[in-house]
Amino acid sequence: MSSSPAVVNLISKSMVKAQPPSQLPAGQKCNLTPWDLAMLSYNYIQKGHLFANLPPTLSIDNIIDSLKTSLSATLHHFYPLAGRLATQHELDSDGNVTAMFVFIDCNNEGAEFIHADAHSISVEDVLAPSSDVPSNLIRQFFPFHGAVCHDGHVLPLVAVQLTVLADGIFLACSFNHAIGDGTSYWYFMNTWAEICRSESNQGHRHVPLDRYFMDEAKPPIKLSFSNESEFIVRYSPPPLxxxxxxxxxxxxxxxxxxxxxxxxxxxxxxxxxxxxxxxxxxxxxxxxxxxxxxxxxxxxxxxxxxxxxxxxxxxxxxxxxxxxxxxxxxxxxxxxxxxxxxxxxxxxxxxxxxxxxxxxxxxxxxxxxxxxxxxxxxxxxxxxxxxxxxxxxxxxxxxxxxxxxxxxxxxxxxxxxxxxxxxxxxxxxxxxxxxxxxxxxxxxxxxxxxxxxxxx
Structure with missing residues (x-):
């Protein structure tokens, strides 16, 4: 590991919205299934790619512009990811909360894009061959450390951080697990990558998205809680x-x-x-x-x-x-x-x-x-x-x-x-x-x- 301090510096932060916006009625809801709701107290999915040997003619500004433009086009197809979680409460005759419905408000508030710098860190530092993963360093590459999926009421459902290293880049994504599992995550990521590397960078093609659920438990699902504190657990693991x-x-x-x-x-x-x-x-x-x-x-x-x-x-x-x-x-x-x-x-x-x-x-x-x-x-x-x-x-x-x-x-x-x-x-x-x-x-x-x- 480099003797320089392992510090990741934030350069910029912006919100990327779906373009063109999905043709949804105002106030469109996307209901969550039991499998989705079960993840509300779980952490975001956090996966990232380390890239080295970038083409010398490719500037960081060009990479950022291409990523943001293609992410906007991808969110058009994966429109729930541009929204936020929302909760509707059910009240009794005295005005007390007796149950809640959690859903996605497809309001196109957007996904977060972060540009960060870590020029004191090399690709070799991240790889750490024959050694432990430098987890304290890599944690800095990801947005929303410690967030649980219920935080998607205020946090974006997707956040991307591009960290520029001394000799490469690290592209990290934090993805709300209540919106999708690993299959859905990689469907989204590979679609984004395909759109990004296409010549038009706009992805003018049909991306099928199906939210059908089996008849036994079609949403909306009523949760018999009066407050999210009854089911949200924030876990801090011991040193590992x-x-x-x-x-x-x-x-x-x-x-x-x-x-x-x-x-x-x-x-x-x-x-x-x-x-x-x-x-x-x-x-x-x-x-x-x-x-x-x-x-x-x-x-x-x-x-x-x-x-x-x-x-x-x-x-x-x-x-x-x-x-x-x-x-x-x-x-x-x-x-x-x-x-x-x-x-x-x-x-x-x-x-x-x-x-x-x-x-x-x-x-x-x-x-x-x-x-x-x-x-x-x-x-x-x-x-x-x-x-x-x-x-x-x-x-x-x-x-x-x-x-x-x-x-x-x-x-x-x-x-x-x-x-x-x-x-x-x-x-x-x-x-x-x-x-x-x-x-x-x-x-x-x-x-x-x-x-x-x-x-x-």
Missing amino acids: REKMFHFSSEALTKLKTKTNEEHGTSNISSFQSLSALMWRCIIRAWRLPAEQVTSCRLAIQNRSRLQPPLSPNYFGNSIEGISSAAKAGELLANGIGWAAWAIHEAVVAHTDDVIRGNVRKWVEAPVMYSGGMLDGKFCVLMGSSPRFDMYGCEFGWGKGVALRSGSASKFEGKVSSYPGWEGGGSVDLEVCLSTEAMTALEADPEFLNVVSLNIN
């Missing part, structure tokens, strides 16, 4: 080490073969095998008593599992958490094939009937996710997905050299998945652990047998 680990496609193929051979099947996927590896190795690193119940939780996509499936263009949240549980001693005494099969069974059991039943239960008794909900529960949470086209998100300056995330939604045992830079089925994992547990993980023989030596 964050590190990126790389898994080559060859190593993952060998791991998948091993897990399937151990259990006498061919149905366990590469990601289920990788999840089982992280479950076992992190639980071992925590040095838990044999009788301690542990779990591996996966964020799973509902779109294709519903019958009929949701539209591929569905824009919103459509994810749930599924969990496999085992006592620490049982998990470590059995092989990785046993753990991977437990995860596989949880995935297979997540059917249309289960999804619809979960939605009905949520409507009857809403539960809001929060950043600290799983902290201290001896749970390994596998978030995000290596299937998202993250490196295909090119704005006309070439492929990003790395992906990093902000401080949002991090806790002990959180593992976020990214596609590996070289593609081909490789995977990068961002792991958050205490100092002691991370040190143990880095020395774990089972882990070291799979992870690439060139950790970065």
Whole structure:
């Protein structure tokens, strides 16, 4: 890391509105589904691209102009993102609040665009090869540190920060998770990148956007709260080490073969095998008593599992958490094939009937996710997905050299998945652990047998 202070200086801040404005009636509402509402106490999605080797003829002013113009055109298609959250209260005969309806006011107040400078920081400082992620530095690249989605009543639903480094740029986005999940986020980001790199920079094409929801719980959804303080939790995690680990496609193929051979099947996927590896190795690193119940939780996509499936263009949240549980001693005494099969069974059991039943239960008794909900529960949470086209998100300056995330939604045992830079089925994992547990993980023989030596 450079000896200079790691300071990010704000240069300018502006609001980008949809142009042309979407042809919506005045006061247009976009209702939130149960999956959306469950995220009101969760943090914004925060993902960012590190770019290096920019064309020498491309000035920062040109980059900013192109980003803002194309963002405006993109917001025309993704019109909910240019709005703000709003709440309508239901009152009893005495004027007391008995319930609330939260929705998107599609008022085109706009998304925030921030230009920042960090010329004392290099691309190498951000990459921090063979070292921990410099989280205190990277946190400064992202807007809305500590914000929860309910803050979208006053904060923009999307904020972008372009930070200029000594030899590159970092483009970060904070995206309100109550508006959409990872699939929706990358749909938006890749559409923006496509419009930005197009010659016209205006994106004169049709971008399908579908908000249809299944009949069991069509919005608007009544929330039986009198005040948001009844469900908003602001979580501050303890100090954690964050590190990126790389898994080559060859190593993952060998791991998948091993897990399937151990259990006498061919149905366990590469990601289920990788999840089982992280479950076992992190639980071992925590040095838990044999009788301690542990779990591996996966964020799973509902779109294709519903019958009929949701539209591929569905824009919103459509994810749930599924969990496999085992006592620490049982998990470590059995092989990785046993753990991977437990995860596989949880995935297979997540059917249309289960999804619809979960939605009905949520409507009857809403539960809001929060950043600290799983902290201290001896749970390994596998978030995000290596299937998202993250490196295909090119704005006309070439492929990003790395992906990093902000401080949002991090806790002990959180593992976020990214596609590996070289593609081909490789995977990068961002792991958050205490100092002691991370040190143990880095020395774990089972882990070291799979992870690439060139950790970065």
